Amino acid sequence: MNVNFKIWRQDNPHSKGHFEQYGVEGLTGDMSFLEALDHLNERLVANNEKAIAYEYDCREGICGQCGIFINGRAHGPHDHMTTCQLHMRSFSDGDTIVVEPWRAAAFPIIKDLVVDRSALDNIIEQGAYITAKTGTAPEANAILIAKDLADKAMDAAACIGCGACVATCKNASAALFTAAKINHLNSLPQGAHEASKRVMQMTKQMELEGFGSCTFTGACEVECPEGISIVNIAEMNARRAKAKWWG
8 A cells, every 4th residue: 555645844843844755665554643653664764764753652542642743633533532542554555645744833843744732731730639548449349329320421531632632623622632531520519629729720720821701612522532522611601610610
């Protein structure tokens, strides 16, 4: 299988980027997309050329580090899939595949396909945790939680922080990410004590980081690898309004 990669190259945050094209031969449909990039990088290194910088870690669709735009879509052509889960059989022999980094002011490009997503970490630091001193881990069933609440919390907790929601949003909003982190804890009794403080601090940090406003286009839900619903955003907004008025 032979393809033509058209890849964004940028040496550092301050340099002007550009696309470069690479013809790649000898790929198979069973290769993951990242393995295809590995294959290209091996050739570049062998020819004393600069390897393409891109992020990855688990390669199992869990860590969220591998996010890039592929042919204009976050993570590639399929719904609810990370880049590392994408295989080359999703493309045809001879295809031109355009590869570029997340595009958002809050995600400055570090190099090539690597962006700085520390803005998401800064939001988490403002309340995506529970501060109660519980000592050793309690028995799992010590606190009774209704199944519907447990399921709701776990659905929100599925967020892997890849940033696809931000990158695909026309406003570069981080509302879905922030809402998932807030609703995960605020839905559980363990998070109730700090619920109002959590929603106020995290949404405030989201705005300080330079993310855009949510206009409910729904693009974030479509591109989220975990399929997290935009209903979470509506709930976050309701929680924030309640916290403003009643604390």
